[in-house]
Amino acid sequence: MSRIGKLSQKRKAMKLRTADLYYGAVLSRIAGFPVLTEIHQVGQDGFYEINGERRLLVKYSIASGPVWRFAFSPDDIARLAKGARYDTWITLVCATESICLLSLDQLGEVIDLGAVARQWVSVSIAPGHSLKVAGSLGLAQYTVRRNAFPADMLVAGRRTEDFRWPPLCQIRVYRSGQGLAYTTEDPFFDFADHLALDLGRRPKVVHVGMLTRSPEWTEWTPVNLKRVEEKISHDLAFDGYDVRIERITPETKGKNCLVPLCSREFLWKLTISVAR
Structure with missing residues (x-):
């Protein structure tokens, strides 16, 4: 094959598929969440x-709306079944209008998750309203908030509490x-992953500060600390x-001393070492 022919083939291989654009829209939202x-x-x-x-299954539709329809093949349903031991979610990308997030339980209300035949789901969007979902089994009893994705998926489940x-x-x-x-607002920030991976034989000393503006956390009381x-x-x-954690x-010492507010940084000294 000539050099020009090889370059032509390479350019074709590098072209983006339509699916890549819609998968990218979903992954971009996830990557932007802390x-x-x-x-x-x-x-x-x-x-x-x-x-x-x-586990997350992404479906997309390029229709112009206001109703978008999504097909679920027997293979799709089988893949969802294989991921049953995971916390499983589905995103339905409605062209450039919105992303509809469904839990596996919500999907099971509108399609038969045990079916061996093709199923369908539709999403209807009206200005100023939540998303309406229907499927092979009929209209869902719930609606989906436009901003449910990705927060409801990433903050829900076992890790939350x-x-x-x-x-x-x-x-x-x-x-x-x-x-x-650096600073982070990641509610699931992992101290081991970020502070101890480069740990050598000698203990590592790191200072860590924390503040919160949550109405549930007002003062750095001994209980909160x-x-x-x-x-x-x-x-x-x-x-x-x-x-080893040092404050x-x-x-606060004595009855007349003010308890530090949680909206102000409390600082700790951490001495981290490999467990013996």
């Missing part, structure tokens, strides 16, 4: 694993002698690290 840690494609196009515990930091919090990491290294410290210890111990911000 909970994300990792995402992998699973099997065929449009099926992804998120944070090791969720067990692993999240205080709501509306900001975590600040300081390197010794270098000042502020202990809640944060227990989560830090659990986070690091789970991955095989020991940590740097002055604490």
Whole structure:
């Protein structure tokens, strides 16, 4: 084959498919949300694993609306069944208008998840209203908020109560002698992944600050401080690290002293080492 022919083939191989554009719209929203840690494609196009515990099937329609229709083949239903042990979700991309997020239970209200025949789902969008969903089994009893995706998927489920930091919090990491290294508002920020991966034989010292503007967290009381410290210890111990936690911000002493407000940073010194 001539050089020109090879270049022509290469250009064709590099062209984007229509599907790539719509999958990209979904993945871009997920990547922009602070909970994300990792995402992998699973099997065929449009099926992804998120944070090791969720599965997501992406469907798209390029129709002009206001109703978008999506087909679910027997293969699609089989893929959803294989991911049953995961927290499974479905996104229906309605051209450039909106993304409709459904849990597997919600999908099961409008199609037969045990069917061996082709099923369908439709999404209707009216200005100023939530999304209406219908399917092979009829009209859904629920509606879907336009802004449900991706927050409802990424914040829902097992991790919400067990692993999240205080709501509306900001975590600040300081390197010794270098000042502020970075800040994050990730409610599932992993201390082991971000602070201990480069740990050598000697203990590592890191200063960490936290503040929150949540109405549920108003003052840095001994109870609230202990809640944060227990989560830090659990986070690091789970991955095989020991940590000594020292409170740097002055604490309340005496009845007439003011308790530090949670809207102001509380600072800790962490000494992290490999568990023996």
